[in-house]
Amino acid sequence: MKQTILFFTLFFLISCGKKEYYNTPRRIVISGQISDYDPNNREIKIFANQLGFKPINITAELDSLGNFQTVFKSFIPTDISIRYKELFYVSVDPGDSIFVKLNAHTNNSKEFFSSIIITGDNAITNKNIVDFQKEYFTSEIYINWESKQKAIKELDTNQYLKYLEKTQLQLDGIYNEFVKLSDPDERAANWAQYYIEQEYYNALFAYPFFHAMYNGQPTDMYRVPEGYFDTITSSLPIKNSKNIYGFAFSHFVKNYSSYIAEKWQSEKQNQKYRTNGRYFSIPVNISDSIDVYSIIKYTPDTLLRQIILTKKFSDDFNEYSEIECFEKYQDIVNNYISLQFLKKPLHKQYTQLKERLDNPQYIAEVIEFAGSSTEQLIDTILHNNHEKIVYIDCWATWCGPCKAEMPNSKELMKKMDGKDVAFVYLCLDSQEKVWKENLGQLEIGGQHYLLNQQQSSAFRKNFGIQGIPFYILLNKNGQVAEKGSQLRPNVAKYKIEELLNE
Template sequence: MKPFNLFFLGLVFLVSCSKENQTQDNHIFSEGPVVVRGQILNAESKTVQLENLELTGRVKNVVKLDSLGNFEISINILSPHDNFLIHNGQMLTIFTEPNDTIIISADGRNFKKTISFSGSNAIFNKSLKLFFEEFLEQLETNEFFIKKRDLSPSEFKVFAYDFFELMETKIDSIIKITQPQENAIEWMRNYVKYRLAEDLIEYGNHHKENLTPDYYDFENDYLLTGEFELQCSQYYEDFINKYYLGYKLSQVDGFKEMATNYREQTYDGLKSSFEFIDKNISIPIVKNLSITRFCNMYVEKDYLIVDSIFNTFTTYVHDITCQNFILKRLDNKKNKIALVDNLEELSNTDFIGEIFQKIRNENHGKVLYIDVWGTWCGGCLSAFPTSNKLYKELDRNKIEFIYLCVNSTKENWQEIVNEYELKGKNYLLTQDQSAMLSEKFNFHGVPRYIIIDKNGKIIDYNAKHPYSSALKVELQELAEI
């Protein structure tokens, strides 16, 4: 897959309702607080993470367990949606609605298998747990991923439809066991529906040269039609992302230029993406979610640009929920800066101290460009060739590149480091280290770039992307000061 496509597949474009889709607003948009609390016995990690798959953007929340394994996460959400609950690398999908209090208990030695629910939406989440256990078993039994790799397009399409029809029958069995409420039933059915779409699209991305003209004939089957579809946020947004932005828009004239401009991290680059999407997407939901997500990604990159462009953003996205989401993300950035100032403080921080002690000791007097990435992040991987090129052009006696891989397995990390021949110093962080790094630098997604000057002072917590033409000059100037 070409790098610029990977960049966009790495972004997650989440869904919002347009003014032309107001029939669901009373149900979908009902802002309110959520509390997730509980106890993890025999914890094998010292943190718990709740990643909100909010309709207008993802936000990660990290808390420490106390000495007894207790924790509590309090958040505010804009709508009912999926979340990832993560402990020691094990990830479980749970569902939350505004005003929920969800209580869990689990054994950390087998977090996903032993978790139980009480409080709000307990039956809903019990149903999802059973559903995913059955789903994973059927994926393995039917050799789904092997066939996804080896079958021809027409063969895989038939196989995929048959497989997800089988999963529909499994849902019927789960309903008999748990007797969940209507929205839980519809959530599982929509998961099957949109996961099928994602697998078909992903197959198409990897087998482009063999596709028949009618391969993507399923578009109209997946446009928003029902009351509960937006609640299955993970795979509805994946369908929008991979079909519209990964497939359809990538064929439009000007797409590659727009992608390049966007990655420059400038006001004009962000505004040009608004204009391109507005011109080339006519479906209001898709247009809203795309522009909102582009804007949200820039909050992480440079919130000052988003602050300055917000009024322009509202001329393209009229939906109040989307606007409020961006405003809240901006407020969070303005009111909560990074919690560390220099390498010395990082060297004395829980979990990550040892790594930063080593970084400090091995790179005395050098400017450090830190790249925080994950093996699953398309945007991270697509930047590596540019990063390698930049590294070769800089004075290695004065400037060092540090790669911190988060939330990834050792096998995947080593494979990517070797495949992309990453120059500089490479480190794999544990789940606890990844969580602490995110907390200290106040970021919720990757890639993330940080610059530390030769005196060990952190001078940019959200540095320019390797694609930026200004980055090379900035690093060189810092090295000569």
């Protein structure tokens, strides 16, 4: 089985002369210049990885000379991804300022990576890291997706594990060649090694889902042998120095969380919640308890445990606007999450969310609906939007894909401004307090209804809604022109224009 090499110790993390990484967030400045850029594409995307939290997503605008600059804060060393035409990584410490130059008009990836010049803090390290990416991201083993998909589809579990071991030897060869040619400093060498090692786990954990999908099987039904994921525990204990590998370590945290889920799903006492295949139907309060105590039970490493617990609570805040679990398990939060780079941002997120829940601010038109039948609801919507085309968006506060489409819906609403088109949003199976907080965060106009559980069930049944987001388009006569999950805003635009022209 794969044995992860544990690298240098905490000494390296604090040996650069910078203090209080874990207690105080510091500014990191990323600036640069892109030559031969596309004048129709002035956006450069930057993602800063944060252990335990969602990445910081930044969009910087290029000026007329191709210059850009952005600033963010971090408690700890990490890596960031920069994307313009292609994506690459650089490593940063709190307090760093780096300058990136690259040529956007290149013929291939080799030329793209060769054009990258990084100056400022950690310049030598980042030159080495870019050298590694040039070798790895242009190698046959990385770019040959057809070969990878063929292995996933055709190999059984044991065969695939052998395939991964063989692949890892090839990756080790790329790493050794990189070390020989570039003579990287210790930090860059370890960044490259850890990145390659995490590719093993990424492939290992992705296999069950994609093997089923490529073979036309239900993705929730395919089972791997017991202990298939256990190899990930060979990476423990985690040393603090791995914090600098933000991207790879974030993937490790995600994969380890999947390992924990596999463990509790196999426990005898939890089989009563299994509905079909790998699906479970568990009351929220019990699900929270299983999540929290399983993290503690199956994560012996204290650093990793703190990070995964933080991520669980942070995901509750960001994805579901839910604070009850955090409040219920305050003793566990206080006893198990002690590192300041986790504790401080987590409590700040909680305080901000609680304020929004207690005092929601929104611009939306909230409409009270007291009826019980779907017919009454549709009649109300049509009465309020007489002789208009009505675009109905069925969503929920806990539905990530639903909320991800809201910016597109806002954009569509702007394009249809002044036309006979109404935008109606039906929130299903959600708490009123969380719904209103979401409206404030989404900052979306239109007409908004909150359906209770009974109303939601009736509406789902009448329109055959199996999953959300789900959309319904009514013509000016109040008839259903089209419905379904495929009718997302970017598609609905053309359908609405057709109805307007009738």
